[in-house]
Amino acid sequence: MQEPEVVNQTAPFSRFEWLIAWRYLRARRADGGVSVMTWISLIGIMLAVAALIITLAVRAGFRAEFVDTILGANAHVTIYNSAALNEGGQPSRVIEDYTERAEAIRQVPGVIRVAPLVKGQVMTNHGQQNAFAQVFGIARDDLAAIPRIANPETADGDLADFDRGIAVGREVARTLGVGLGDTIKLISPNGAKTAFGTSPRVNAYEVTYIFTAGRYDIDNTRIYMPFTEAQSYFNREGVADELEVMVAEPESVRDLTIPLLEAGGDRTMIWTWQDASGGFLRALEIEDNVMFVLMSVLVLVASLNIISGLVMLVKNKGRDIGILRTMGLTEGAVMRVFFICGALVGVIGTIFGVIAGCLFAIYFDQILAIVNGASGGDVWDASVRGIYKLPAKLELSDVLVSVALSLFLSFVVTIFPARRAARMNPVEALRYE
Structure with missing residues (x-):
């Protein structure tokens, strides 16, 4: 009795899937690529991630400086009599x-x-x-x-x-x-x-x-x-x-x-530094949360550019998708190819965004000094702001949150055009070829 033929299936995210995705990403528009949209998506994500990191660093630095000036010049607890x-x-x-x-x-x-x-x-x-x-x-x-x-x-x-x-x-x-x-x-x-x-x-x-x-x-x-x-x-x-x-x-x-x-x-009564500054710190915390939400929306908007680029890529590569499907490529493999395309844009944009954001935060004092000098010294008024400088405190947790948010949104928005490519009928794709 003849044994049934065993069909060898490639593992998900095999080497050939990465090679196809990379070739599609770097293809010129004349060859059916969307390099311009790819660059726009990449730069958008990079700027959004950098802006999020800078915002979180400035937020952390302002709070740390404000609290340090309170604790460094005032009583932590004041004891007085009734x-x-x-x-x-x-x-x-x-x-x-x-x-x-x-x-x-x-x-x-x-x-x-x-x-x-x-x-x-x-x-x-x-x-x-x-x-x-x-x-x-x-x-x-x-x-x-x-x-x-x-x-x-x-x-x-x-x-x-x-x-x-x-x-x-x-x-x-x-x-x-x-x-x-x-x-x-x-x-x-x-x-x-x-x-x-x-x-x-x-x-x-x-x-x-x-x-x-x-x-x-x-x-x-x-x-x-x-x-x-x-x-x-x-x-x-x-x-x-x-x-x-x-x-x-x-x-x-x-x-x-x-x-x-x-x-x-x-007769002892106490008044802590948190009682004295609690209202301002709570307002600052609310403002921080609002700023994080707004900057997260900016990252989402930048990630949505990936959808535009992938939709155009799928449309331009319809013939290639049909050929790949007739050659035996499964729907899952096609989906993974285009998912890799979008994910690579998100990953590369995030990496460059982290580098730009961290560098900006590290040299924030020098950058602010240049801006302050160019504007005549009116950018930061201590009599209005309360503290003399606006420091940026780069924290690993803030960087990791920014990276996780960017990658999560980039991967999620990539799924929809990738599924569209996977479900494309090869007969329809090759009908007019």
């Missing part, structure tokens, strides 16, 4: 036992620094120039532990001289027109109490340190004064207004809420 009536019958929030309470809070696991503060608002004056400022009374060692303030690369002066003067933000110094060694007047409406009422207090201080915190609103309003001098100036002898707490993990600061309240005592 209001209570003082001896004069007035509501007061001052902390009398700030030394003991600071020591108790310092023992909480995760807390790395606790500093008592005296805070007040003043009017500053130098010559004919005046400006509003917020004064922070703080010890020199505690001020030296604030990263953004004590950075010697961005500051002028020496913190060793802080006890004999004050430290001012760079924008405050610019507004008043002062430099190191100059003297400015601080005017507080809540000065000395006399029989005729409270008279404004006017003291002159030498500028011994000029800092840049990286945030315009901080540099434009903040002044640091030695703690004991601030107690005297703001009538806070023997007390503090609040405690500034720094923690090891700022992003997880809410986990320390209960321990900090327990360590602080009955």
